[in-house]
Amino acid sequence: MKTAAERAAAAPAPVVPPSSPKAGTTGRQGGPPWRRAILDQVRAYAFLVGGLLCFAVFSWYPAIRAVVIAFQKYTPGSAPQWVGTDNFTHVLHDPEFTTAWQNTLVFTALALLIGFAVPFVMALVLNELRHARAFFRVVVYLPVMIPPVVSSLLWKWFYDPGAGLANEALRFLHLPTSNWTNGADTALVSLVIVATWANMGGTVLIYLAALQGIPGELYEAAELDGANIWQRVRHVTVPQTRFIVLMLMLLQIIATMQVFTEPFVITGGGPESSTVTVLYLIYKYAFLYQDFGGACALSVMLLVLLSAFSALYLRFTRTDD
Known part of the structure; x- marks a missing residue:
């Protein structure tokens, strides 16, 4: 037989009921819910104000x-004088004005033909890989991590008509050399080739993410209907990625219309003003002519x-959700 002490030790501990919350409290730390909601809104607007101040100081102003x-x-060291539209008239009569706009538009058109199609094709190829996919993603994205000035200097040496790697490769293949830049x-x-190589890594990854978001059932249905690879790309891939493509x-048109680094570093606007773009002409007015x-x-x-x-672009390409 168990003693009284043993029976007391083996008995289960009594359950203590939880104490009821005091009157006037919510049972939640930090005060009533409306106070927590106000504090959350204050914190959110505080972070938002910081971002808005950065935009206001460095972009909007x-x-x-x-x-x-x-x-x-406006020239450095002198008080600004109001001249109305004289600056616009002077710029419009500049002989380089027309040349700069023509070069910019041609650069944009070539960038769309080369720099828009190539990343999409590369994304299609990467999406079909089954092995070493991560490695090739890193390889494609590497040029984006190189500073633009550094990549431009590398290509300037690459395009050198004497000892440049481009002409050396052409000589090795017994092909005629080129003057390049x-x-x-x-x-x-x-320059379009340089800009395409330097910037297509991010575009390829965005296309690749869009391609991987397409349901596989659509491709399976197309294959069952007898569609070949080109028909699957036309009727499945392109419609499913239309929003991203547009x-x-x-964004690419806006970026290429503001090309500056490649003409500035590689060609200096030459030869014969063939690479003077609008942004490069703005640089010349401000820092060479001192005409701000x-x-x-x-x-x-x-x-x-x-x-x-x-x-206009957003208006004509707008579709319903």
Whole structure:
């Protein structure tokens, strides 16, 4: 027989009922729910104000200031003078104005033909890989991680007509060499190749993410209907990635219309002004001619053109959800 002490030790511990919350409290730490909600909103707006201040100081204020200077005669060390539309008139009569716009439009068209189709094809190829997919993603994205000036200097050496790697490869293959960036008829195309190589990594990854979001059942249904690879791309891939394609096309047009690094580092706008773009002409007005009014007038023209194009583009490509 168990003793009284053993029976007491073996008995289960009594269950203590939880104490009821005091009157006037919510049973939740931090006060009533409405106070927590207000604090959450205050924190959210505090973070938002920080971002808005950064945009206001580094983006919006310079943009508004540039619009004001476009109507002023502004040179360093002197007080600005209001001149109305004289800066726009002066820029329009500049012989390089037409050349810069022609080069920019040709560069944009070539970038769409080369730099828009190539990333899409590469994304299709990467999407079909079954082995070493991650490795090839890294390889494709590597050029994006190189600073633009560094990649431009590398390509400048690559295009050197004497000891450059491009002409050395052509000589090895017993093919005629090229002047590349030293020829007025090949310089712009050479810069398009540089810009495509340097920027297509991010575009490829975005396309690849869009392709992997397409349901596999659609491809299986197309295969059962006897569709070949080109028909699957046309009737399944392109419609399913239409929104991404249209948005990236808009962003690429806006980016290529503002090309500056490649002409500045590789060709310096030459030869024979064949690579002078609008942004490079803005640089010349501001830092070579010390005419900040003319530079801002050109900037306003580019802003108006890109804004109008973006609005029309979004209007004509808008579809229902």
